[in-house]
Amino acid sequence: MARVRPKALLIDITRCVGCRECVAACLVAHGLPTDPDTVEKTSSKALTALSEHGDLYVRQLCRHCLEPSCVSVCPVQAFSKTPAGPVVYDASRCLGCRYCMQACPFGVPKYEWDKAVPAVVKCDFCADRQARGEQPACAEACPAEATIFGDRDELIAEAHRRIDEDPDTYHPHVYGESEIGGTSMLFLSPVPFEQLGFQELGDAALPELTARALERIPGIVSIGGALLAGIWWITNRREEVARAEAAERSGARQESSDDRA
Numbered sequence: 001m002a003r004v005r006p007k008a009l010l011i012d013i014t015r016c017v018g019c020r021e022c023v024a025a026c027l028v029a030h031g032l033p034t035d036p037d038t039v040e041k042t043s044s045k046a047l048t049a050l051s052e053h054g055d056l057y058v059r060q061l062c063r064h065c066l067e068p069s070c071v072s073v074c075p076v077q078a079f080s081k082t083p084a085g086p087v088v089y090d091a092s093r094c095l096g097c098r099y100c101m102q103a104c105p106f107g108v109p110k111y112e113w114d115k116a117v118p119a120v121v122k123c124d125f126c127a128d129r130q131a132r133g134e135q136p137a138c139a140e141a142c143p144a145e146a147t148i149f150g151d152r153d154e155l156i157a158e159a160h161r162r163i164d165e166d167p168d169t170y171h172p173h174v175y176g177e178s179e180i181g182g183t184s185m186l187f188l189s190p191v192p193f194e195q196l197g198f199q200e201l202g203d204a205a206l207p208e209l210t211a212r213a214l215e216r217i218p219g220i221v222s223i224g225g226a227l228l229a230g231i232w233w234i235t236n237r238r239e240e241v242a243r244a245e246a247a248e249r250s251g252a253r254q255e256s257s258d259d260r261a
Helices: 021-029 069-073 099-103 127-131 137-141 152-165 207-214 224-260
Strands: 007-012 049-053 056-060 079-081 087-089 147-151 185-188
Touching: 007 152, 021 049, 021 137, 069 079, 069 099, 137 147, 147 152, 152 185
Parallel strands: 007 185
Antiparallel strands: 007 147, 049 056, 079 087
């Protein structure tokens, strides 16, 4: 069986025109009714956003770290890193502890505080589209090719080619190539990244963030009674998620029926 080559996005800030087509495409792909023109930052209702820095636009989205803190910190494996690159989330396993939110160095995971059965929400790198052989919706929609999709190693080579061929245009660094062990989102910029709000995180992965978050888990979690209670909770959580999803589908069908009437 052929080895899966990890995928990535190369986001070239010099090419972004601020059209928000990436935001609109993401909303459509994930069935979110938010108006793209109102999106100023990521939330449970908008998985990617554009922040303005003078005449430059910077995309905000999950970085899909090669060694993700959200995966290592989750006590029930609700998050997982796929071989192709996406960090995906299984709501049926989630305890709602939100340790992932504490551990993420980019502040990406958001919580659905307004729902009866809340889940954690973030960009999923269009894992379902990738599984069908399609590229992420944002990359497909970008008219300026400011966001392109491909094999991570090839995109890193392309990023360095652009820097080498046009050093007056690009700051000589590919953000995400090595930061915190590397990410699946790679950025090129005309100015130093700290001027655009990017954090200086170093090249090492962040196990210490995981350790700090895990220290907040009560000691009782380690005993057998708590383990059994956790299993019971997860089982009921799956049932709650299924009921909530069924209710949403039923409501959508009822609205459609009312519209036809």
